[in-house]
Amino acid sequence: MSGDEQPSTTTEGILKARLSSPGLLLALLGQSAMRRLRAAHNAVGLTPRQFQLLALLHDHGPMGQRELGKRMGVDPSILVTLLNPLEADGLLSRERDAADRRRHIVHLTDVGARQLTRAALAQQEAEDLLFAALDERQREDLRRLLLALRASLAPAFASAEETPEC
């Protein structure tokens, strides 16, 4: 309440929380996690985004690129750069929608499904190392909190009936 060496409690509180605020921790540790997952996915010829893409196709079935982009929260232009090599490798196929010839319906192939399983196993190993210091209870708590966060952020990506997975 006085003195020139005594900052206000409010400002000091913010200053003290800078490096350990949940937002900055999430951003920086997320970067670290992404690096590890990328190494795991790269080992089987995928990127994390391509893994997410294949997993969405597996969980929700074939869909158009617009919907795929919305569920992933990425621009359609980025989607193309993810899809092209996957199609070239036969992990998925793009087929014109007979009802609306503008649309390309993306299908997961059997080869793609098998590759997805390999990548999932590699990812699991990477996560076990990443979260080695956290017990099962802590991992589940973290998962639940992040799921709640994702659900709350989803509307920003989706327009209406879509349900983005991130």
Added chain:
Amino acid sequence: MSGDEQPSTTTEGILKARLSSPGLLLALLGQSAMRRLRAAHNAVGLTPRQFQLLALLHDHGPMGQRELGKRMGVDPSILVTLLNPLEADGLLSRERDAADRRRHIVHLTDVGARQLTRAALAQQEAEDLLFAALDERQREDLRRLLLALRASLAPAFASAEETPEC
């Protein structure tokens, strides 16, 4: 234990957890968080990494670039690209160590401290929006879990007595 439509429980468990595993959630939501924090920091002329850098100097006092890089978990070569514009803007100063003329000791200036406070406020606003759906208890739980994770990952960056902040 039978049938061609019945995958093993283990594989199926991994497959089901793909898109909602704590690791992928952390990686993808971290990317989202980084985007928002970057917008906040950019508004006051900084990047998230530069914010982290200034905050470290504020919390731990002047230090050499090697130590700074270790605490941030980045290569010294990246550090230079972060430091140069900050020094040009007068937010910090590099001074040769008289005892070891190879070392450059980095000091936070008063201007830098004030800019750090502005950035911290902008970051706080961004985080309030980002975590709007989480109550105080959930934010604190998340913060604690991420702090535990950071502490466990620290040894990967530091060599010995260093204590990286991320």
Added chain:
DNA sequence: TATTGTTATACTCTATAACTATA
């Protein structure tokens, strides 16, 4: 005119290796 998908360009962040100056 609006929508689906594509292409082209640029920007941010990071990793790696080669370089200098000091020790």
Added chain:
DNA sequence: TATAGTTATAGAGTATAACAATA
């Protein structure tokens, strides 16, 4: 020879805008 810092180059990921084909 080893270390502190610097520079140069390349790569991954993403955002933006302009474009072609179809509705």
